[in-house]
Amino acid sequence: MASSSSLCSSLSFLLVLSFMAGFASLVNAGNFDQDVDISWGDGRGKILNNGQLLSLSLDKSSGSGFQSKNEYLFGKIDTQIKLVAGNSAGTVTAYYLSSQGPTHDEVDFEFLGNLSGDPYILHTNLFSQGKGNREVQFYLWFDPTKDFHTYSILWNPIHIVFYVDGIPIREFKNLEATKGVPFPKNQPMKLYASLWDAEDWATRGGLVKTDWTQAPFVASFRSFNADGCVEGDGGSSCNSKGWMNQELDGESLNRLRWVQKNYMVYNYCSDVKRFPQGLPTECSASN
Numbered sequence: 001m002a003s004s005s006s007l008c009s010s011l012s013f014l015l016v017l018s019f020m021a022g023f024a025s026l027v028n029a030g031n032f033d034q035d036v037d038i039s040w041g042d043g044r045g046k047i048l049n050n051g052q053l054l055s056l057s058l059d060k061s062s063g064s065g066f067q068s069k070n071e072y073l074f075g076k077i078d079t080q081i082k083l084v085a086g087n088s089a090g091t092v093t094a095y096y097l098s099s100q101g102p103t104h105d106e107v108d109f110e111f112l113g114n115l116s117g118d119p120y121i122l123h124t125n126l127f128s129q130g131k132g133n134r135e136v137q138f139y140l141w142f143d144p145t146k147d148f149h150t151y152s153i154l155w156n157p158i159h160i161v162f163y164v165d166g167i168p169i170r171e172f173k174n175l176e177a178t179k180g181v182p183f184p185k186n187q188p189m190k191l192y193a194s195l196w197d198a199e200d201w202a203t204r205g206g207l208v209k210t211d212w213t214q215a216p217f218v219a220s221f222r223s224f225n226a227d228g229c230v231e232g233d234g235g236s237s238c239n240s241k242g243w244m245n246q247e248l249d250g251e252s253l254n255r256l257r258w259v260q261k262n263y264m265v266y267n268y269c270s271d272v273k274r275f276p277q278g279l280p281t282e283c284s285a286s287n
């Protein structure tokens, strides 16, 4: 019965593998109870399912938000988000890294809601030493309210990359040494998320207001995974992490170009009217 016993052992091998994979994903998935604090919203933010799910809600009196307990100096952060469904016009779901103070660094994902059936805009921005004005906006290639999708930030000494479902949509390169453009690398950042009302500008530039009869609006978060470095050691605690020196390979660059060609709605680097004195320095390096 050699064949059946080897079938048996390969089956148990598979079982062990899937057990290990399940265990690893449990360890990696993060737990909102352990990893974040609901920071505002007076009960409108809730951690559910033993820390596996977090929901933020917004009504006429207030929105809500959470922040990570840890600060990261370089990191790879992934979160699955399901955005406000139906008529979400006027609402903004923000998911971002930020440091503190007047010369802060910040890496933003902001999802601008819309009327039912009209597309969300994914608005991104990047502040370095207090200077932002680096907006790039996209439509998504799926309905972000139907399912959870993964939104990630990779921040290493080479670049900051925004990803949607593992596809890079935007890259901000570290051009500090070559072009003198400040790059976030000294100030530790926390991860923040919030759901709030911005009806004066969010949807079609403020033309479409929030329909409060649809409140409360709810956005959900799960599988929060922040793999970051300990602050203050210039990244040396992360030298063993694969993503610390990860660059975009040819395949990733092709995908980035595909997204930018087909889904980009606005890019500050093409907005010559806005910068009559000349486009920001980093724009000449195809950021």
Ligand SMILES: *[C@@H]1O[C@H](CO)[C@@H](O)[C@H](O)[C@H]1NC(C)=O
Residues within 6 Å of the ligand: 112, 113, 114, 115, 118, 119, 120, 121, 202, 203, 204, 205
């Ligand atoms: C909302 O839908 C309109 C019409 O399709 C579109 O022009 C706009 O870019 C969409 N998104 C936002 C956030 O306004």
